[in-house]
Amino acid sequence: MEQEIYTRELLKERRTSFGVSQNKLAVACNLSREYINKIESGLLTSPDTTLEKIFKQLATFDPDLPLTLLFDYVRIRFPTTDVKKVIQEILHLKFDYMIHEDHAFYSYQEQYIMGDIIIMLSNEENKGVLLELKGHGCRQLERFLLVQHRGWYDFFRDCLAANGVMKRLDLAINDRTGILNIPDLTAKCQSEECISLFRTFKSYRSGELVRNDGKEDMGNTLYIGSLKSEVYFCLYEKDYEQYIKLGIPIEESDVKNRFEIRLKNDRAVHALTDLLENHDIERTAFSIINRYVRFADYEENKRRTDWKNNESWDRFIGKNRSQLQLTSDPQPYTLDRTLNWLGRQVAPTWKLVSELDKLQDTSYIEDMIKNAELSNHQKKILEQQNIEIEKLVT
Numbered sequence: 043m044e045q046e047i048y049t050r051e052l053l054k055e056r057r058t059s060f061g062v063s064q065n066k067l068a069v070a071c072n073l074s075r076e077y078i079n080k081i082e083s084g085l086l087t088s089p090d091t092t093l094e095k096i097f098k099q100l101a102t103f104d105p106d107l108p109l110t111l112l113f114d115y116v117r118i119r120f121p122t123t124d125v126k127k128v129i130q131e132i133l134h135l136k137f138d139y140m141i142h143e144d145h146a147f148y149s150y151q152e153q154y155i156m157g158d159i160i161i162m163l164s165n166e167e168n169k170g171v172l173l174e175l176k177g178h179g180c181r182q183l184e185r186f187l188l189v190q191h192r193g194w195y196d197f198f199r200d201c202l203a204a205n206g207v208m209k210r211l212d213l214a215i216n217d218r219t220g221i222l223n224i225p226d227l228t229a230k231c232q233s234e235e236c237i238s239l240f241r242t243f244k245s246y247r248s249g250e251l252v253r254n255d256g257k258e259d260m261g262n263t264l265y266i267g268s269l270k271s272e273v274y275f276c277l278y279e280k281d282y283e284q285y286i287k288l289g290i291p292i293e294e295s296d297v298k299n300r301f302e303i304r305l306k307n308d309r310a311v312h313a314l315t316d317l318l319e320n321h322d323i324e325r326t327a328f329s330i331i332n333r334y335v336r337f338a339d340y341e342e343n344k345r346r347t348d349w350k351n352n353e354s355w356d357r358f359i360g361k362n363r364s365q366l367q368l369t370s371d372p373q374p375y376t377l378d379r380t381l382n383w384l385g386r387q388v389a390p391t392w393k394l395v396s397e398l399d400k401l402q403d404t405s406y407i408e409d410m411i412k413n414a415e416l417s418n419h420q421k422k423i424l425e426q427q428n429i430e431i432e433k434l435v436t
Contacts, residue, residue: 108217108218108219108221108363109215109216109217109218109221109358109363109366110215110216110218110366110369111213111214111215111216111323111324111327111366111367111368111369112180112213112214112216112368112369112370112371113180113194113211113212113213113214113368114176114177114180114212114213114214114302115175115176115177115180115210115211115212115304116173116174116175116179116180116208116210116211116212117172117173117174117175117208117209117210117211118172118173118201118206118207118208118209119169119170119171119172119173119206119207119209120132120170120171120172120173120201120204120205120206120207121167121168121170121205121207122170122171122204123163123164123165123167123170123171124171125154125161125163125171128161128171128173128204129154129161130436131200131204132173132197132200132201132204132206133159133161133173133183133186134186134190134192134435134436135156135159135186135434135435135436136433136434136435136436137154139156139422139425139426139429139434140154140155140156140161140422141154141155141156141419141422141423141426142154142155143155143419146162146163147162147174148162148172149164149169150162150163150164150169150172151163151164151165156182156375156426156434157178157179157182157374157375157426158175158176158178158179158182158375159173159175159179159182159183160173160174160175160179161173161174162174172209173201173206177214178373178375181370181371181372181373182372182373182374182375183197184370184371184372184373185372185373185374185431186431186434186435187372188370188372189431189432189435190435194368194370195317195318195321198314198317198318199318202314202318207311208310208311208314209306209307209310210304210305210306210307210310211305211310211313211314212302212303212304212305213302213303213305213313213323213326213327213330214300214301214302214303215300215301215302215303215327215366216280216296216297216299216300217280217297217298217299217300217301217358218296218297218298219298220298220299221299221354221357221358222277222299222301222354222358223299223354224262224263224264224277224278224279224299225262226354227264227277227337228243228245228262228264230337230338230352231243231245231264231266233340234346235337235338235339235340235349235352236266236335236336236337236338237335237336237337237338237346237347237349238266238267238334238335238336239333239334239335240266240267240268240274240334240335241268242267242268243264243265243266243267244264244265244269245262245263245264245265246261246262246263247261247262247263248261248263248282248286261279261282261283261286262278262279262282263276263277263278263279264276264277264278265277266334266335267334272305272306272307272308272309272310273303273304273305273306273309273330273334274304275301275302275303275304275331275334275335276300276301276302276304277299277300277301277302278299278300278302279298279299280295280297280298280299280300281295281297281298281299284297288378288382301331301358303327303330303331305330313326313330316329323366323367323368324360324365324366324367327366328359328360331359332359336351336355336359337351337352337355338350338351338352338355339351339352339353374431375426375427377423377427392407395407
């Protein structure tokens with residue numbers, strides 16, 4: 043009895059907190075108003091599975107926005123061999139605190155590093171300097187931009203003023219409540235309910251051989267378009283990725299799914315131009331999505347091009363939701379990956395030797411630490427980690 047009362051009160055609380063009218067609630071859950079009233083009045087006990095669906099649909103009306111938009115990958119080439127100028131005048135970082143390595147990627151000869159911010163240098167004038175920011179690098183740059191009283195648009199303008207050429211730009215849409223369902227969208231691709239200018243799609247699924255929590259359908263990824271083209275989309279279950287990489291429980295992840303727009307060369311340049319002209323990242327992102335793909339529901343005796351959009355897809359692209367703004371998530375550089383590696387690969391052996399030291403009255407661990415020497419690279423990391431961020435920027 044207490045559980046039934048708790049369920050009814052919880053349902054009322056969820057509905058009120060999200061500001062959803064009873065009629066909208068009924069539509070969202072495909073239930074009648076009468077059915078909802080019976081649940082709230084206690085005349086009908088709803089199964090847990092039904093309540094789970096109700097709460098899941100309610101979450102998509104969260105006024106705190108179920109979707110967020112951010113930059114997730116940036117690669118820009120500068121036609122110069124003056125790497126110091128790029129670091130100091132465009133990134134506004136102090137050159138002396140950069141880590142230098144005499145190797146790099148993409149046939150560049152050397153690189154300078156600040157956390158996950160990487161600047162590569164080639165002695166060939168036509169290759170020049172290449173700035174690469176992956177996901178973590180974008181988050182770290184946002185932290186520096188915050189201290190510099192700049193934003194992404196200011197940064198991109200500085201890049202263009204220095205004749206920088208955009209080589210790749212990824213826009214990431216984080217689905218925090220599960221509006222999108224990757225397996226369902228994959229099934230629509232297979233049943234030709236994905237209407238697109240692209241001709242190909244690929245889907246992958248990963249998971250664990252043994253799971254005890256009943257979550258069998260996990261780790262789904264869907265690529266729409268050729269990975270070799272200048273524009274394609276990647277949709278994947280972000281909560282599962284965070285579970286695999288960081289061990290964060292699925293139910294505790296802030297983001298359920300992610301929709302990435304990956305743009306290269308001319309497509310990246312056009313997107314950046316549109317962003318700087320309009321300052322409207324939702325307009326830029328969804329104009330690209332709507333141009334290339336939409337998901338519909340099969341309708342008999344109608345041409346595919348006339349099929350109506352799938353309801354969840356309509357919600358994703360803008361129906362009945364607030365307008366999205368550019369968001370940021372500034373984060374410092376951390377040694378999480380190193381610590382995770384230590385925890386998985388080194389800690390068990392380290393503990394074994396420590397126990398042997400106790401049993402045999404030896405000092406292997408103490409001696410190894412005492413005699414270990416830090417490389418110049420490691421000393422620079424210590425320096426970067428031990429200094430106030432204000433002292434790292436110009």
